[in-house]
Amino acid sequence: MGTITRNKTGKGRRYRVRYRKPDHTEAEKRGFTTIREAKLCLSMVTVAKSKGEYIDPPSSRVPVRMFADSWLRSEQPPMSKPSYYMTLERSWKNHVAPVWADREIFSIRRS
Structure with missing residues (x-):
């Protein structure tokens, strides 16, 4: 309220x-x-x-890279299998990071 x-x-x-x-x-x-x-x-x-x-507006001004780094750390073994973590890390580096890493979270729209 x-x-x-x-x-x-x-x-x-x-x-x-x-x-x-x-x-x-x-x-x-x-x-x-x-x-x-x-x-x-x-x-x-x-x-x-x-x-x-x-999402707090000032917090949304951080680049996606900061969010992704903390998320990847949370997925490291023993939280998940090593092979799954390697797949996530490889996908981030090869596909997601080149396009999204430097974008601020607030600038991303669903459309």
Whole structure:
């Protein structure tokens, strides 16, 4: 849950959304021109938190390489078989890294 507040700026009326992140710290997004946009943003954040898919905006500015490195470390033996890990590592180096390694996570869209 969160709150939507209205404030007046030089460009007219704008709306601000405040909510709590999963780690219980407060976050806000501002600059919405309509209350509908603000409600939609708050709804999307609430649904993402409830599904466990919430990504903190500052954290999403890291390159995919950092995420992949930590994920590959978590898959190392004894968590998985050595042959499976070698396949993952090889696929990352040969197919995924050349295209995706330097992209920031927030810039990737599903489409």
